[in-house]
Amino acid sequence: MSDTTTATNDSGxxxxxxxxxxxxxxxxxxxxxxxxxxxxxxxxxxxxxxVPRQGCCGQPNFNSGDRAGAGKIASRVIDRxxxxxxxxxPSGSCAAMLRVHYPGLFSAGSEARxxxxxxxxxxxxxxxxxxxxxxxxxxxxxxDGVVTYHDGCSGLRELGVARQPRELLKSIxxxxxxxxxxxxxxxxxxxxFCMKYPEISERITGSKVRDILATDADYLVAGDLxxxxxxxxxxxxxxxxxxxVHVAEVLAGMIGxxxxxxx
Amino acid sequence: xxTTSRQFRQLSRHALEQATLQHSLDGVREIxxxxxxxxxxxxxxxxxxxxxARDIRERTLRQLDSYLEAFERRVxxxxxxxxxxxxxxxxxxIVAQICRDAGAERLxxxxxxxxxxxxxNAALERDGFTVTETDLGEYxxxxxxxxxxxxxxxxxxxxLDEVAETFHQHHDIERSGPLTNATEMLAEARxxxxxxFLQADxxxxxxxxxxxxxxxxxxxxxxxxxxLTASLPDTHIVVTGIEKAVPTLDDVGVLLRVLARSAIGxxxxxxxxxxxxxxxxxxxxxxxxxxxxxxxxxRSEMLGTEFQDMLRCIRCSACLNHCPVYTAIGGxxxxxxxxxxxxAVLTPAFAGLPAAAHLPNASTFCGRCEAVCPVxxxxxxxxxxxxxxxxxxRPVMDGQRFGLGLWRWLNHWPPAYSLAIRCAARVLRRxxxxxxxxxxxIRRLPLLGAAWTxxxxxxxxxGRTFQDEWRRRRS
Amino acid sequence: MSSxxxxxxxxxxxxxxxxxxxxxxxxxxxxxRTPAALLGGIEQFCAYAGEEAATSEHVGRMEDVPPAVLxxxxxxxxxxxVVVAADLDLDAAVWAAAQPLQITGGPVERDGDTLVTGCYxxxxxxxxxxxxxxxxxxxxxxxxxxxxxxxxxxxxxxxTFEALWTRLRGDFTDRWPRTMNWIVGPSRxxxxxxxxxxxxxxxxxxxxxxxxx
Numbered sequence: 001m002s003d004t005t006t007a008t009n010d011s012g013x014x015x016x017x018x019x020x021x022x023x024x025x026x027x028x029x030x031x032x033x034x035x036x037x038x039x040x041x042x043x044x045x046x047x048x049x050x051v052p053r054q055g056c057c058g059q060p061n062f063n064s065g066d067r068a069g070a071g072k073i074a075s076r077v078i079d080r081x082x083x084x085x086x087x088x089x090p091s092g093s094c095a096a097m098l099r100v101h102y103p104g105l106f107s108a109g110s111e112a113r114x115x116x117x118x119x120x121x122x123x124x125x126x127x128x129x130x131x132x133x134x135x136x137x138x139x140x141x142x143x144d145g146v147v148t149y150h151d152g153c154s155g156l157r158e159l160g161v162a163r164q165p166r167e168l169l170k171s172i173x174x175x176x177x178x179x180x181x182x183x184x185x186x187x188x189x190x191x192x193f194c195m196k197y198p199e200i201s202e203r204i205t206g207s208k209v210r211d212i213l214a215t216d217a218d219y220l221v222a223g224d225l226x227x228x229x230x231x232x233x234x235x236x237x238x239x240x241x242x243x244x245v246h247v248a249e250v251l252a253g254m255i256g257x258x259x260x261x262x263x
Numbered sequence: 264x265x266t267t268s269r270q271f272r273q274l275s276r277h278a279l280e281q282a283t284l285q286h287s288l289d290g291v292r293e294i295x296x297x298x299x300x301x302x303x304x305x306x307x308x309x310x311x312x313x314x315x316a317r318d319i320r321e322r323t324l325r326q327l328d329s330y331l332e333a334f335e336r337r338v339x340x341x342x343x344x345x346x347x348x349x350x351x352x353x354x355x356x357i358v359a360q361i362c363r364d365a366g367a368e369r370l371x372x373x374x375x376x377x378x379x380x381x382x383x384n385a386a387l388e389r390d391g392f393t394v395t396e397t398d399l400g401e402y403x404x405x406x407x408x409x410x411x412x413x414x415x416x417x418x419x420x421x422x423l424d425e426v427a428e429t430f431h432q433h434h435d436i437e438r439s440g441p442l443t444n445a446t447e448m449l450a451e452a453r454x455x456x457x458x459x460f461l462q463a464d465x466x467x468x469x470x471x472x473x474x475x476x477x478x479x480x481x482x483x484x485x486x487x488x489x490x491l492t493a494s495l496p497d498t499h500i501v502v503t504g505i506e507k508a509v510p511t512l513d514d515v516g517v518l519l520r521v522l523a524r525s526a527i528g529x530x531x532x533x534x535x536x537x538x539x540x541x542x543x544x545x546x547x548x549x550x551x552x553x554x555x556x557x558x559x560x561x562r563s564e565m566l567g568t569e570f571q572d573m574l575r576c577i578r579c580s581a582c583l584n585h586c587p588v589y590t591a592i593g594g595x596x597x598x599x600x601x602x603x604x605x606x607a608v609l610t611p612a613f614a615g616l617p618a619a620a621h622l623p624n625a626s627t628f629c630g631r632c633e634a635v636c637p638v639x640x641x642x643x644x645x646x647x648x649x650x651x652x653x654x655x656x657r658p659v660m661d662g663q664r665f666g667l668g669l670w671r672w673l674n675h676w677p678p679a680y681s682l683a684i685r686c687a688a689r690v691l692r693r694x695x696x697x698x699x700x701x702x703x704x705i706r707r708l709p710l711l712g713a714a715w716t717x718x719x720x721x722x723x724x725x726g727r728t729f730q731d732e733w734r735r736r737r738s
Numbered sequence: 739m740s741s742x743x744x745x746x747x748x749x750x751x752x753x754x755x756x757x758x759x760x761x762x763x764x765x766x767x768x769x770x771r772t773p774a775a776l777l778g779g780i781e782q783f784c785a786y787a788g789e790e791a792a793t794s795e796h797v798g799r800m801e802d803v804p805p806a807v808l809x810x811x812x813x814x815x816x817x818x819x820v821v822v823a824a825d826l827d828l829d830a831a832v833w834a835a836a837q838p839l840q841i842t843g844g845p846v847e848r849d850g851d852t853l854v855t856g857c858y859x860x861x862x863x864x865x866x867x868x869x870x871x872x873x874x875x876x877x878x879x880x881x882x883x884x885x886x887x888x889x890x891x892x893x894x895x896x897x898t899f900e901a902l903w904t905r906l907r908g909d910f911t912d913r914w915p916r917t918m919n920w921i922v923g924p925s926r927x928x929x930x931x932x933x934x935x936x937x938x939x940x941x942x943x944x945x946x947x948x949x950x951x
């Protein structure tokens with residue numbers, strides 16, 4: 001593939017497979033470091049990571065009722081990512097789009113549907129891939145501080161991601177994972193929802209922030225950048241010092257007092 | 264069905280400003296998920312029960328005609344009369360006629376969402392009848408001239424002080440004296456209600472289930488008001504939706520197990536009543552006349568469509584209690600007697616999509632509603648289908664359609680996409696200002712972006728996209 | 739044709755139209771079986787009823803019910819006048835022995851009356867009393883009394899709803915009792931805030947006397 005760049009497996013052992021990183025458009029634009037953290041974690045786990053040229057998963061179209069548009073975007077993603085052993089996204093919501101919703105965009109019995117189903121089967125959210133597929137149980141990272149984990153809605157309810165990020169976070173030396181009240185409650189982001197109904201979104205995030213602050217955590221960790229932008233922006237607007245960071249950054253050891261999340 | 268759902272934006276803004284409502288909603292958000300979870304934890308088989316419940320409802324809907332006919336035969340055999348109403352107006356006319364035939368003046372009612380849906384009270388009052396709601400919450404909002412703000416706790420939005428005020432306005436103040444706490448208010452309501460019960464000519468209830476096997480109308484309450492409503496007056500009318508049929512007692516058992524746990528975190532509601540017909544020879548009491556009014560009002564139209572799953576709903580309200588949007592704005596903002604996720608699916612079906620277009624759109628698709636639904640209704644998928652219909656109904660040059668079309672086009676042309684994202688990254692970086700810890704923030708965005716920055720800051724992107732940086736580092 | 743009959747036809751036709759061409763409906767599975775670990779008996783019945791604010795006690799025989807009623811009424815400081823439903827199979831003489839209780843056959847009139855009834859069954863999984871309408875008990879009495887004392891035989895306490903259905907089907911093959919009331923603890927409302935307030939319309943107190951023999 002001309003527009004695909006490949007990383008070498010720096011563990012030296014035989015690679016366990018080729019992973020295509022579905023970086024997500026939000027990470028691509030807002031926080032590339034999350035993408036690099038994901039690559040690092042995947043490579044350390046023994047996989048060869050590649051980054052096919054890519055855009056959005058089509059979720060804004062799908063959730064806005066534009067099925068046809070979502071289907072067109074999905075076809076493109078399916079074509080680009082089909083050749084790999086696995087597709088991994090540092091986002092429960094985008095991974096769920098590929099894994100849960102793509103097949104239904106194509107008519108039953110069609111070749112496109114079968115292709116979508118094949119892609120769905122090998123698509124994973126990052127922490128669930130590391131924990132369930134790669135068998136990772138601990139990461140080599142340090143973080144001296146209290147973290148609280150927010151469950152992204154799609155990851156939790158469409159992919160069952162809950163235990164994996166928590167187990168991996170707990171393996172970090174120096175870390176304390178402190179659960180907030182209702183970590184499974186929505187943060188108020190909801191994709192375009194936060195732009196269409198900003199006041200309602202703000203109120204939902206307000207409840208979430210109250211629960212986050214009640215933990216007295218230093219870091220708010222989540223697996224979806226959409227949720228993180230929403231919560232970070234609200235924390236900042238209201239003058240709260242809790243740092244909102246992506247689980248990949250924490251697991252890759254990129255977060256700490258001496259490591260700024262902003263590059 | 265009359266709605267004010269078109270005013271969703273204004274109504275929800277208004278709701279967000281009501282401090283006492285917000286306090287009540289906080290209570291729902293905090294308490295209801297906890298008590299439901301506790302009730303489930305005791306039943307290791309809850310998931311299996313929900314699968315069963317879903318299958319029962321699904322099987323029933325697919326043979327609804329035969330179960331309704333079987334139910335009808337049973338009721339007739341027991342001496343009752345079954346009426347069929349294609350629309351809400353028809354149902355109201357039937358009920359009014361039964362009341363006139365009974366020579367009735369005073370009617371009592373126990374809470375029923377179907378009668379709210381068809382606006383039975385207003386119709387009966389227009390016909391000159393006096394109607395008193397006997398569920399305490401429903402009675403409170405009836406006095407206040409309001410609609411229910413929660414399908415189970417209709418007066419959720421009313422504070423205790425407001426209840427006291429309402430009672431003072433409508434009751435004999437000299438007799439009741441000042442009401443300062445819930446116990447006094449309850450005593451006041453109880454004594455007022457006693458008289459209403461004993462004087463009523465007709466009692467109107469809803470039904471949670473209609474059992475084809477026995478002909479029973481199953482009515483669930485915590486207060487016991489439905490039992491008095493069904494027992495004391497000489498005529499009992501059950502008004503309910505055609506989708507409430509279930510095949511057998513065994514099926515009712517499964518549904519009851521999931522209903523109260525999902526609704527109020529209890530094993531069972533305090534009162535579950537199976538009514539089979541009018542008073543029999545030799546019986547000491549009970550209504551001489553028994554009627555069941557089966558209301559369609561748009562339900563049969565949903566059968567066989569992509570919204571059929573919604574007819575499985577058993578009105579437990581778990582989806583409301585777990586919904587971030589419902590618990591932010593409450594029921595009135597939906598402008599419909601049905602609120603929360605179930606209301607956002609049902610209201611467009613009953614009132615028409617143009618009137619209720621906001622409701623399916625005002626969801627974060629967090630999926631908690633589907634996760635807690637005891638009959639496993641895929642609520643987000645159903646909402647998404649309404650969005651699809653709504654989008655397709657918009658004019659071609661509509662802003663949202665244009666935006667989505669543009670996004671689709673960008674995602675089909677990688678160079679265009681890369682260019683657009685690169686530009687966005689740089690422009691956003693430009694707009695940012697330094698904040699704490701070296702992080703840069705965007706405090707204010709123009710145009711559409713204001714919808715974000717009016718409520719929150721936006722972390723600034725570093726200015727170079729991941730894909731560009733990746734290719735730079737790896738080349 | 740009445741409008742109701744026309745509506746009946748149109749509704750049933752609409753349902754049948756929607757069904758047309760759909761797959762065959764699968765047969766209903768056998769009745770639900772509660773996992774053994776969840777099955778309980780009298781202890782569970784009392785515990786669950788207790789959690790819903792009902793109280794309970796055990797007596798040896800039916801004849802022990804009147805003294806138990808007397809003890810309860812005295813203990814709660816209630817009026818000595820109690821309405822006794824005819825479904826309790828007890829001689830007047832046995833009641834007479836429980837002085838100074840004043841027994842009446844009803845009806846329950848005053849808000850404050852105490853009602854004593856028998857019970858068709860109890861269901862352990864919900865702590866529910868199962869009562870059927872009968873010629874002896876005006877149905878509304880159970881919802882008008884301020885205090886309801888229900889006597890239930892231990893043998894009538896069934897583990898599950900399914901056990902109740904089996905018993906009902908055995909007792910009433912075709913003509914079902916006019917009403918069946920399930921009662922779990924006192925009447926309550928959550929419409930005046932949390933916690934729920936007892937005695938919304940019906941009894942504020944429910945006391946269960948379990949007859950062991």
